[in-house]
Amino acid sequence: MHAPAELHGSFCSVCSKVLRPQPSRQNLQPRLRSHQRRYSTKQQRMAVCPQAVSAPEAPPSKAPPAEVTIRRRAPAGSSTQPCGQFTFKVPQNDGEEPQNKLEEIVWYKAKEIEDMKYIMPTERLAVMMKAAPPPRDFIGALKAKAEATGRPALIAEVKKASPSKGVIQPNFDPAKIAKAYEAGGAACISVLTCARYFQGSFDNLLAIRKAGVNCPLLCKEFVVEAYQLFKARACGADAVLLIAAVLPNKDLQYLMRAARKIKLQILLEVHSIGELERVLQLDLEGTMLGINNRDLQTFEVDLDNSKIILSSPAGQEAQRRGLLFAGESGIFTPEHVTHAQQAGCQAILVGESLVKESDQAAAVRQLLA
Numbered sequence: 001m002h003a004p005a006e007l008h009g010s011f012c013s014v015c016s017k018v019l020r021p022q023p024s025r026q027n028l029q030p031r032l033r034s035h036q037r038r039y040s041t042k043q044q045r046m047a048v049c050p051q052a053v054s055a056p057e058a059p060p061s062k063a064p065p066a067e068v069t070i071r072r073r074a075p076a077g078s079s080t081q082p083c084g085q086f087t088f089k090v091p092q093n094d095g096e097e098p099q100n101k102l103e104e105i106v107w108y109k110a111k112e113i114e115d116m117k118y119i120m121p122t123e124r125l126a127v128m129m130k131a132a133p134p135p136r137d138f139i140g141a142l143k144a145k146a147e148a149t150g151r152p153a154l155i156a157e158v159k160k161a162s163p164s165k166g167v168i169q170p171n172f173d174p175a176k177i178a179k180a181y182e183a184g185g186a187a188c189i190s191v192l193t194c195a196r197y198f199q200g201s202f203d204n205l206l207a208i209r210k211a212g213v214n215c216p217l218l219c220k221e222f223v224v225e226a227y228q229l230f231k232a233r234a235c236g237a238d239a240v241l242l243i244a245a246v247l248p249n250k251d252l253q254y255l256m257r258a259a260r261k262i263k264l265q266i267l268l269e270v271h272s273i274g275e276l277e278r279v280l281q282l283d284l285e286g287t288m289l290g291i292n293n294r295d296l297q298t299f300e301v302d303l304d305n306s307k308i309i310l311s312s313p314a315g316q317e318a319q320r321r322g323l324l325f326a327g328e329s330g331i332f333t334p335e336h337v338t339h340a341q342q343a344g345c346q347a348i349l350v351g352e353s354l355v356k357e358s359d360q361a362a363a364v365r366q367l368l369a
């Protein structure tokens with residue numbers, strides 16, 4: 001099978017976007033601005049992207065709302081990267097340390113994706129994707145459950161370990177856990193696929209889908225490239241997580257379009273008002289929003305985060321537009337579920353409090369009581 005037309009072409013090794021040959025000066029501006037955001041000095045930008053040498057500086061945009069910036073790391077190895085008609089010089093940032101855990105994870109992803117592509121080139125993945133079972137309506141399942149029960153619908157997470165808690169469930173059988181969640185009344189299942197930081201895997205996604213779990217599946221990954229979307233769909237995912245703190249709007253827009261092409265729905269995660277304001281500028285078709293109560297830099301959980309964000313003008317605007325919200329992280333009790341509901345969430349995403357129990361079906365029933 002051929003990848004969708006838009007996905008043909010070479011990826012820029014610096015910003016992971018598809019590069020089209022000979023862009024006009026006008027089309028160059030958004031990409032330039034994205035590089036300018038990532039590399040603070042002109043000197044750094046020129047080292048990274050030769051286009052920046054010949055093109056004029058982008059005009060300063062309106063002051064952005066305060067939000068987390070995760071820097072993208074250049075691939076290790078050669079100082080030049082061939083990329084279609086272009087050759088990019090990449091900074092040799094050996095010895096530079098990530099500023100926080102999220103940045104560390106995102107930097108590691110570049111290397112991980114390189115290895116994944118070596119093991120399974122995109123062409124083979126495309127064949128596997130074609131053979132995958134048809135996608136199910138993730139957002140529809142949440143809406144239907146919330147309407148039927150009058151309570152937030154549950155996305156129950158298959159999560160063995162996390163950077164903040166270490167191993168949460170040593171007795172980890174992903175398909176068994178997913179079946180228990182379904183039996184307990186979960187509307188959807190989230191599957192962490194990140195191996196290094198969560199001891200997850202894409203094989204877990206595949207195993208859960210093959211075990212006959214009917215709930216739609218979310219691939220919980222730190223997506224920075226379209227390759228990961230193909231992998232998610234090939235392994236039976238119905239939706240995929242995109243994190244606003246990790247991706248600037250240009251990258252989000254591109255990945256969202258790529259996801260729609262392969263019929264993956266999107267859970268777009270924000271954790272600040274600034275991020276919500278920013279993502280509301282995007283085309284959000286086939287997308288629901290998640291509000292993470294966990295600060296992904298400090299790991300601190302504040303259940304009021306959903307309320308603060310949803311009661312802001314941007315939160316009100318999103319609700320007027322009929323967008324579905326999930327409250328994520330730190331939900332342990334039925335009172336916490338009510339708290340999320342009162343904040344305006346029609347769904348909740350819960351991992352630790354359910355997965356650590358030996359009877360996960362009972363844990364789901366108790367949480368939703």
Ligand SMILES: O=C(O)c1ccccc1NCC(=O)[C@H](O)[C@H](O)COP(=O)(O)O
Binds near residue numbers: 165330353
């Ligand atoms: O869970 C973490 O420690 C973590 C650290 C860094 C980035 C992401 C992290 N978690 C991903 C999630 O968003 C949670 O797994 C999910 O919201 C469920 O949270 P919880 O119910 O608190 O397990």
